Amino acid sequence: MDLDDLKQTWQEQDSALDANLRLRTFARHAGNVRQTDTAGRRLVRGLWIEVILSFVATLLFGSFLADHILEPRFLVPAAMLQLAAVLSIATGVRQLVAAKMRDDSEPVVAVQKRLESLRVERLRATKWTFLVAPLLWTPLLIVGLKGLWGLDAWAAFPPAYLPASLLFGLAMIPLGLWLARRFADRLACSPLLQRLARDLAGRNLNAALASLASLAEFEREEAVGSN
C-alpha cells in the first residue's frame, strides 16, 4: 500500500462530494455571520474586560497611594496592589495586541506558532496570577478597609493577625500547587475547574511548550532526501 494508491481513493470522493455539497444563499446571512461569536472573539472580549478592570484598579489604588503617601503602613500594601494591577494591564495589552494581529490567511506554521506562543503567555499569566493572589489578600484587606470605610486594619485587628494572614497566604501557594497537581486529572465533572487545575499544575503549559517544539521541528529542514 502506497500513499499514491490512497491518493486515487481520496480523489474518488470528489464526485460524491460534488453531488452532495451545496452552498446556501449566502448574501441573506452574511451580516449575521460576521457577528457570530467565536473563540477568538471571546478571547479578545475577555482580555478587554481584564485590561479595563485592571485600569480601574490602578486608578483606585493610585488615588489611595496619593492620599497616603506619607503613611508607610498603607503605602506599602497599596504599592503592592498597584504593581499587580500595572503588571496585569501590561500582560493583558500584550496578549490583546497578539490576538488582534491574528491573521489566519498567513502560512499555517507561522500562525500556529503565534497562537501557541500566545497560549503559553496566557497560561503563564494565569499561573502567576493565581500563585500571587494569596499574597495580595492581606494588602487588599488593609487598603479595602481604609479606602471603603476609613478603618485602620493595623489597629482594628490583633497585632499578630496581619503578619499571620500574610504567612497563611504564603503557605497557600505550595498547598494550591499540590492540590492542583493532585486533582488536575480528577475534576472531569467540572471542565472549568479542571482546566484551572491543569493551568496551575503546569500541565497545559507543558503541553503548549511541547506543541511549540513540535512546530519548530516541523519547520526545520530535514537532511534526509525525499522519496
Add this chain to the structure above:
Amino acid sequence: MTPTPPQERFQILLDPHKKILWKVASSYCKSAADRQDLVQEIAVQLWRSFDRYDARLRFSTWMYRIALNVAISFYRSESRRIRHTVPAEESILEIAEIAAEPSSPEINPNRELLHRFIAKLDPLDRALVLLYLEGTPYDTIAQILGISETNVGTKIGRIKQKLRREAANAA
C-alpha cells in the same frame, strides 16, 4: 454598471472550492456534529477575512491557509467551539451528510485505511497529507504551510515510508 456586492463575489469564488471545506473538516473531526461545526467556523473565518483577501494569491491557496489554521486550532482546543452560536438555518454550506459519507469498508477497504491513516497523523502532518492527496504541487504546499519546498518533499517521503512500514506490519 453596479459593482458586484462582496457577498456575491465571495460566493462566486467559494463555490468551485466548497469541497475544501468538507475535506479539511472531515480530516480533523470524527463526528458529523463536530465536522458541521468546523465547516461553519471555517466559513465564518473565510468571510471575515475576505476584506483582506489579496487577489495575487490563488483563492484556493488563501482558502486552504484559513481552513487549515482554523481546523488545527479547533482540533487542538476542546473549548474552541461555536456550536449553537450559528443557527442551523444560517449555515453556509449544506451537506447531504449521509450520501457524502464514504461507502462501507467492505465495498472500498482503501477508504477505511485512508481515514485510519489520516487519523493517526499529528495536525501538521495531516495538513501535509491532505494537500498531497489533493494533488497540490509542492511549491503551493510550501506556500500554504510556510515551509520550504525541499522540506515538503522530505516530509512526504517520510510519511510514505511510514505508510509502507505500517502496511507491511499489517500484512
